[in-house]
Amino acid sequence: MSPSPAPPVSWPAGKRAAASFTFDVDAESAVLSTHPQAADRMSLMSHQSYGPLVGVPRLLRMLERHGVRATFFVPGWTARRHPGSVRAIAAAGHEIAHHGYLHEPLTGTDTATEASFLDKGLDALEEVAGVRPVGYRAPMWELTHRSPGLLADRGFLYDSSLMDADTPYELAVPGGRSLVEVPVQWALDDWEQYCYLPDISGTGLIESPRKALEIWTLEFEAMRREGGCFVLTTHPFLSGRPSRAAALEELVERVAGCADTWLAPLADIAHHTRSLALPPRVVDRPDPRL
Numbered sequence: 001m002s003p004s005p006a007p008p009v010s011w012p013a014g015k016r017a018a019a020s021f022t023f024d025v026d027a028e029s030a031v032l033s034t035h036p037q038a039a040d041r042m043s044l045m046s047h048q049s050y051g052p053l054v055g056v057p058r059l060l061r062m063l064e065r066h067g068v069r070a071t072f073f074v075p076g077w078t079a080r081r082h083p084g085s086v087r088a089i090a091a092a093g094h095e096i097a098h099h100g101y102l103h104e105p106l107t108g109t110d111t112a113t114e115a116s117f118l119d120k121g122l123d124a125l126e127e128v129a130g131v132r133p134v135g136y137r138a139p140m141w142e143l144t145h146r147s148p149g150l151l152a153d154r155g156f157l158y159d160s161s162l163m164d165a166d167t168p169y170e171l172a173v174p175g176g177r178s179l180v181e182v183p184v185q186w187a188l189d190d191w192e193q194y195c196y197l198p199d200i201s202g203t204g205l206i207e208s209p210r211k212a213l214e215i216w217t218l219e220f221e222a223m224r225r226e227g228g229c230f231v232l233t234t235h236p237f238l239s240g241r242p243s244r245a246a247a248l249e250e251l252v253e254r255v256a257g258c259a260d261t262w263l264a265p266l267a268d269i270a271h272h273t274r275s276l277a278l279p280p281r282v283v284d285r286p287d288p289r290l
């Protein structure tokens, strides 16, 4: 079957576009999942723990200054290692969503293993923050074709890991079910701009926050004209650094000041999308031998 584009969506009254600021609170987990021996690297680990220790409080203060509620994707392991930081996010009224347990890559795993990551993450978020998340984002945005079914089995409302639309849509799930998908894209991620982890990630080139702000602002303004849904993904261990948080604040202030743009956590955008009763889209596995 040929894929078809997502249908248009309508936004709440008076709004022509939507936007959401999302934060992936990976902390040490994004390194440890693929490089467990990096636990021995005290300095590298401290670069990652800067996120929950310093970045999260700074970003929470920044969001509060503008009255903006955001979505924080928290691996279950991060919640257990940094419970105070994760509880502060929840206490500030932000959405906490699921982001794996130890930020495990899903490609190459089997169904039972992927399910165990989901269940361990749910248990940890419940235990630490008293939260049952409705949203999920796959580590590294690498969903598998079985992920939507596993998410629907557990009552999730939405996923935010795919990249084939400018607007949210209903993703068809086997068994006549569906999951709201709120798409993302690599250009709206701070990892490509700022992340340098020696021997692990990045080239050593660290971009200016001015350049990141320019890319994101241009995409926001164009997405606004197109009536799309702007979803920015940043990481507290990267964008929680002072000059980057300051640049991000300029964008938050700009978006929050646009009366024609609905700025909301992803859960609100997903609930709205669900209320539209859109026909589910099939996103199937392409056959390389077609």
Ligand SMILES: [Zn+2]
Residues within 6 Å of the ligand: 024, 025, 026, 030, 099, 103, 139, 140
């Ligand atoms: Zn992540």
